[in-house]
Amino acid sequence: MTATQKNAWFSLAVILVSLIAVGCLYPFIGWKANGALGLCGLLGFGPLFYRKRSSEVVMDERDLLIEKRAALIGYSVFWVVYVLLASFFAPMVFGKAGSIPVMVVQWSVFYALILFLGVKSLATLVQYTKG
């Protein structure tokens, strides 16, 4: 397994753990459960997979190409979802003259990160499976 694959699996695991933590805490503390998204900070350990060990090639041109394509797919999905949410969901929930709570803005940053990285990681793993 390449370093890129390991990082993709790690990202998916961290995202899953974060979402499960939010889901488990929500019945008890309500929207404050979104604080569990702070577990996404573990994603900061992802670069450790790219440590160079002896003469082993950590990342080559194929890995870079796969990463680039995956990032493009992740960003495209994020943008479509973001536009849909901002254009239709927000006015429906908060009303045309309503205001968006500050916490929603804060959470949206984490959920945007989760969406982007989740899709990117999945796209990475699918591309490696296809060869």
Next chain:
Amino acid sequence: MAGKDRTELSNQIRRFRFENNEMTQQALATQVGVSRQTIIALESGKYSPSLILALKIAKSFNVRVEDIFQLVDES
């Protein structure tokens, strides 16, 4: 209207590996500076190398690029 022409790339990397003292995929990968997974993807035709990588592979076998990589028209 003509059918969709697709030009694919075939290669003889596996043959040249065996002809060069049965070089392993890892040995070739280390020689040209890529991972073994990339060599596997190249040999199975699932990945087309960059020009630099193709030249490095040809140089490692001491042959021309055209001897290793060939264009295949799929009309």
